Amino acid sequence: MNDVIKQKAANIKLLITDCDGVLTDGGVYYGIEGENLKKFNMRDGMGVERLRKHADVDTAIVTGEASASLIKRAEKLQITELHLSIKDKPAAFTEICNRLNLQPQQIAYIGDDYNDLEVMKIAGLTACPADALPNIKAIADVVCSLNGGEGCFREFVEMIIESKNDSFFANAKNSSIILNNGRVIGKGQPSYIIAEIGINHNGSLETAKKLIDEAVAAKADAVKFQKRTPEICVPKDQWEVMRDTPWGRISYIDYKRKTEFGIAEYATIDQYCKKLGIDWFVSAWDVPSVDFMERFDTVLYKLASASLTDLDLIKRILETGKPLMLSTGMSTMKEIEHTMNFIDAFDKNYPLFIAHSTSAYPCIPQELNLKMIQTLEAKYPGIPIGYSGHETGLATTVAAVTMGATFVERHFTLDRAMWGSDHAASVEPQGLQRLVRDIRDVEIAMGDGNKKVYESELLPMKRLRVNISDEYKEKPLV
Template identity: 85%
Template sequence: MNEILKQKAAGIKLLISDCDGVLTDAGVYYGSNGEDLKKFNMRDGMGVERLRKYAGVQTSIITGELSPSIAKRAEKLQITELHLGIKDKVVVFKDICNRLNLQPEQVAYIGDDYNDLEVMRLAGLTACPADALPQIKNQVDILCTLNGGEGCFREFAELIIDSKSNAFSASSLNGTITLNNGRVIGKGQPSYIIAEIGINHNGSLETAKKLIDEAVAAKADAVKFQKRTPEICVPKDQWELMRDTPWGRITYIDYKRKTEFGIAEYATIDQYCKKLGIDWFVSAWDAPSVDFMEQFDTVLYKLASASLTDFTLIQRILETGKPLMLSTGMSTIKEIEATMNYIMAFDENYPLFIAHSTSAYPCPLQELNLKMIQTLEAKYPGVPIGYSGHETGLATTVAAVTLGATFVERHFTLDRAMWGSDHAASVEPQGLQRLVRDIRDVETALGDGQKKVYESELAPMKRLRVNISAEYKEKPTA
């Protein structure tokens, strides 16, 4: 894109798209009842969400079609400016500009057919898919390399995002990722310390708030919870197994339901964390849980080690555009590679973290394998590498930072003797305070690797050294 087009793209506030031939291919699909169906591309949906989040640009659809599939897709993507069955797109274009108080040059348009020509003459920036009609190709500012329904909308959206220069910092460029609150994680930054509450709240909101309080007191950077849909995550053959719990002897599925927070609890947690100034996010274990969490403006998503091969879940998280933290416990290198290849195929610059982990609770020292932090760093240069630990003790987590972990995560509890599966491998409040303190001390002590003589050394030098360099002979001692 040349500089003139970049300047145009930087001023765009709304992207209007045709549907057939752009958001969908040119095919016609019918359901079993004869209803008209549409085949949408997930990458294009991601483009809508990224435009909104990283460039502040909204999306509108103007189409001559009346398919309910388009309405459903628009609802899913939160596109409110949806205009179906339109014969005169110019009239609708002008009405949108008037209602939204936009100048035509602030509106971009992507289309593929002759009925898009008049609108294109009004819009400030135009594009079309690679398989658009010849006259359209001659009219537009940008000819996409991808066909309609195969990611051309996303391609155009990314050009607009890049022109505005406020997208996330790509990890492939400098090894850092900027969260939506401005916090930077990666090389050259203080380690991002995560207190993993998980399900250690035991279904109690008050316990959760106490854990948040302790994490804030310890000066952790974030707290993390886990979000599941029990009916999806618990195998059906385990639903009716009986278990002794704080709520009495109940079925396993009822136990999992009681430890899950809903909208009321997470709304309270969201407000409480914002009030106390600490980040929060979750490990989402299934796609509906991601949909649920999208109600909140959390800083990232964590993918638990158990979910590393769950590509349906990964796909749903990628569609949100939020940074993704992968945990690699119980995984082979080939499985890690497969997941990384899947993500890179979706977006080679997707904001991504990788956490080395061993999924034993608690994990024996000989299985921590901390040198994997350096192995992952060498294998995926530019991607922030961290550590998710389940061991007892603190020294090994501090060691992970010295080996290059740009973030660390430890399970956290009020009391390791509490009822529940994760408490025994968790850190108590005093331990979390010591962990944060020791990590910050080590970061300070690591220095910059450049040899120098400090002012505090001058007096011992003059007392003890036989031959003092001329540059230090006249320097006053402290």
């Protein structure tokens, strides 16, 4: 990308796109009742969201089509500037400029056909797919390497993001990621502390709210839950196994159903966390759970260690465009590499975190292997590395921060004696408060690595040192 195009891209405030030949491959598909259908590229949809979040640039669609599929797609992507059955695209362009108080040079346009030619002559920055008509290629500022419907829109979006927000990519190269609420996780930032509530609410919304209250009081950065579809996640041969529970002796599948929150509970949690100013997100254990969680604007997705090899689940999360935090317990390096290669093939710039973990509950110190934090950091430079701990003490989690963990996660409960599988490996409210306090103290204590003489050392120096350097002999005591 040359400097002229980069400067043009840096000024963009709105990206207008044609539909057929850009967002789709221009083909026509028919449903069972003969209605027109469109095939959209998932990466292009992610591009709309990334453009909005990382460059503060909205997307508009101006097209001669009037497809019901396009209307639904625009609703899904929250594109409100949708202009259908447009015969005069330059006139539509001018109307958008006037209504949104934008100058032509602040608008980018991507098209592929003759009816895009005139509007491309007045837009500030233009692009076209690799299979655009020759006259369009001749006038476009950028000719994408990908065809229409195969990711050319996303390719153009990433170029705009790179130009508009160099700091985003600079942070990425320095092992940092910006969440959708502006919070930065990575090197040089305070460790992002996650209170893992998981299923420790035992199916009670009131217990969940108390846990959120305690996490806020401890000054944790986020709370995390777990979302499952019991019928998918519980092996069929375990469904009818009976067990004693707080609800009496019931089947295992019924127990898992009772501990699972639905739309009403998560809507309340969403509102409650926003009110208290704490981030929240979930570990999604299956594809329908991701579909369910997409109703909420959570800051990221967590992939549990057990799911590291579930490529269908990973793909569904990647399609959301939200940052993904991988946990690596019960995994070999080969399995980690395989998953990382899968994600890289999907999108080499995908916002990703990796958490070192050992999946034992509770985990003994001999198996924590904290040096893996540095191993992962060396193997995957540019990716924030963190730690998900299941030990019983606090010191080793604090130690993880000193070894470079940019985020830490610990299971959290109101009382370790409560009924349930995860409480014994969890910290209680007072423990979480101490953990946050100790991590923040250690972060301050680590300093900047540059040797200096502090004011507090001058008096002991003058009293104890045999030979005092000239620069300090006359320095007054404070």
